[in-house]
Amino acid sequence: MLGGVTTTLAISIFSLLLGLAIGLPLAFIRTYEKSLGFFVDVFEKVFRGIPELVLMLLFFFGVGMYFRFPFKIALFTAVFVLGLRSAANQSQIFRGAIRGIGEEQMVAARSLGLSRFRSIVHVMIPQVFIFSTPGLGSEYALLVKDSSYAFVIGVLDIMFTTDMIRKATFDFVAPYIAAAFLYILLTFPIATWFDTWGSRRKKTLGL
Amino acid sequence: MMECRHLWKTYEKHLIAVKDVSLQIKEGEIKLIFGPSGSGKSTFLRCMAMLTIPEKGDVFLREECLTKPGVNLNVARARIGFVFQHIYLFRHLTALGNVELALRRVLKLSKEEARERASGALREVKMEEWAHHYPAQLSGGQQQRVGIARALARNPDIILLDEPTSALDPELIGEVIDTLRDLAKKGTTMLIVSHEMPFAREVAEEMIFYDEGTIVETGPPEQFFTNPQSERAKKFMTRLIMKTKRE
Amino acid sequence: MLPFEFLFEYLPLVLNGLILTVEVTLFGIFVGLALGIVLAIGDMHGGKVVSTLIRFYVEFFRGTPIIVQLFMFQYVIPGMLHLPTNTYVTAFSVFALNSGAYQKGYVKGAMEAVFEDQMMAGLSIGMSKVQTIFYVVLPQALRIVIPAWSNEFCSLTKSTAALAIIGLLDLTGAGWQIMGIKYRVLETWVFVAIIYLIWITIVAKIADTVYERKKIPGIEISA
DSSP states (O other): OHHHHHHHHHHHHHHHHHHHHHHHHHHHHHHHOGGGHHHHHHHHHHHHHSOHHHHHHIIIIIIHHHOHHHHTSHHHHHHHHHHHHHHHHHHHHHHHHHHHHOHHHHHHHHHTTOOHHHHIIIIIHHHHHHHHHHHHHHHHHHHHHHGGGGGGGTOOSHHHHHHHHHHHHOOSSHHHHHHHHHHHHHHHHHHHHHHHHHHHHHHHTTO | OEEEEEEEEEETTTEEEEEEEEEEEOTTOEEEEEOSTTSSHHHHHHHHTTSSOOSEEEEEETTEESSSTTOOHHHHHHTEEEEOTTOOOOTTSOHHHHHHHHHHHTSOOOHHHHHHHHHHHHHHTTOGGGTTOOGGGSOHHHHHHHHHHHHHTTOOSEEEEESTTTTSOHHHHHHHHHHHHHHHHTTOOEEEEOOOHHHHHHHOSEEEEEETTEEEEEEOHHHHHHOOSSHHHHHHHHHHHHHHHHO | OOTTGGGGGGHHHHHHHHHHHHHHHHHHHHHHHHHHHHHHHHHHHSOHHHHHHHHHHHHHHHHSOHHHHHHIIIIIHHHHHTOOOOHHHHHHHHHHHHHHHHHHHHHHHHHHHHHHHHHHHHHHTTOOHHHHIIIIIHHHHHHHHHHHHHHHHHHHHHHGGGGGGGTOOSHHHHHHHHHHHOSOHHHHHHHHHHHHHHHHHHHHHHHHHHHHHHSOTTOOOOO
């Protein structure tokens, strides 16, 4: 069962990071480069509007038929799908944070002579992070839970191992209760810690 | 009309907002409470209205004791009109709706009766044109006037006003004061907490200086403006007069 | 020949699947709303015991994946209490309970935003606490909740895909069936995905219209 936990955690964390890597730039592009806005919107609509399970099945069985590598690697497809979904979500979260911080910070940075890119990296991004902690915390929890869809395409996560145990012991009760506990343990503490860290940071910076 | 005896109210064990306060107000009288901010005036007023329950002491409305256990507070509160500093209109209802709500749900009037009385109340505060506007579409002064209409609509025995103009922009204060002056002319019993000194001088029969949870001094308005008796009142009035001179 | 033509012989299967998905979603969201309101009020006024029970309930439904919840209701609880299993009962109850847990949070947040002031105002005109909650606090809270509610609607729809895992023939289940029969896997799933997208767009549009109609004039609530 514990092997399953590592896999679940791995999926969640990698998806979060992938989502971060794509979502953060997307949020800034959507805010500051209106011409590309349409594409970002389409991306968000697609990856937030289609169920994660359907996307996984689509890529694993569908695309996987034509591109055996890498889509037939269940773990890859899971992280790929969840990562893109997370990117769409995080793009929204960060956009909200950017809106909350307001124009003034960018204006102030530019007035000092910083290029648009530099302003974003050194001034906006740190603040965006601090503002986004609640959203990111819940996104992480969401990823942990959605990682469970991966067991359908054969990933050895918590659900898969639970099922294996169930098939071996014919016990329908205990394995699932254990799985439930594991998931709760994985979601709540970290999400709350993230939230508290964020609030503390906000307080010290007087935001 | 209304009386309280030996009222006490404390917050968090250190903040005594109301310290053994007793007060009487007769029908038709208009009394004004004033004093430094944070002295507990608002809390005291809310205790009188039984919106905040005092820890010790009694409140009487027309000889009936409100602080006894087993009293139906809702019925009692329906006979007291209250106007809030921050207005607190029901945002999801129009001006007319705000005034009608109590008439329909508390007095259980029919739709037509409630509408008539509510329109009448709005007419008294000169807001009948705005009857179908929502609070967010009205200015602060207009909102407060609707608040006054809402308090009036049930023909309460007495109206308590908690700094009705303090949260308003200066230009908007006048319209509310005018409304209150009209009410005074009609003989409404009013107990007001306010800083509006000119208004107090004109309308109040008695002024009450409230500081640090107790009534320090009471007397007719002239007394405070010409010769306050207590040291604290003297200090407060001097500061107030210097402030008004500067403005 | 259109890539999707082969699917037309399976249209009934797909449509029935869509209907099931829609049914479960609508049941879940509306029963969830009622549940959420009851739970929010219970949490705010019910006393310590009620609040703790509610907390456990919410933590379970918000902390575990929907699949786990479905398995719990389909296998675990019937297993422990020796009850017969009915996949449909499981489906409808799990989604209603799940949505209720999330909506309780939204409703409670919205209520707390207006509660103190509006309760004072309601009491001041002689209404009882209950009357004030019903006629003053809830009408305002429910307006505030609309953006979060439309989010929940979309979330719920996506979660219903898990019904296929317990063997129900919802939209995803239909896709799974077709996949087993026909060779054209990618087209099948793209087709299913598009239908979900259309459904969600309709839902979002409806939520927006509800928001426009019901919003309190003069107040804009940022989603």
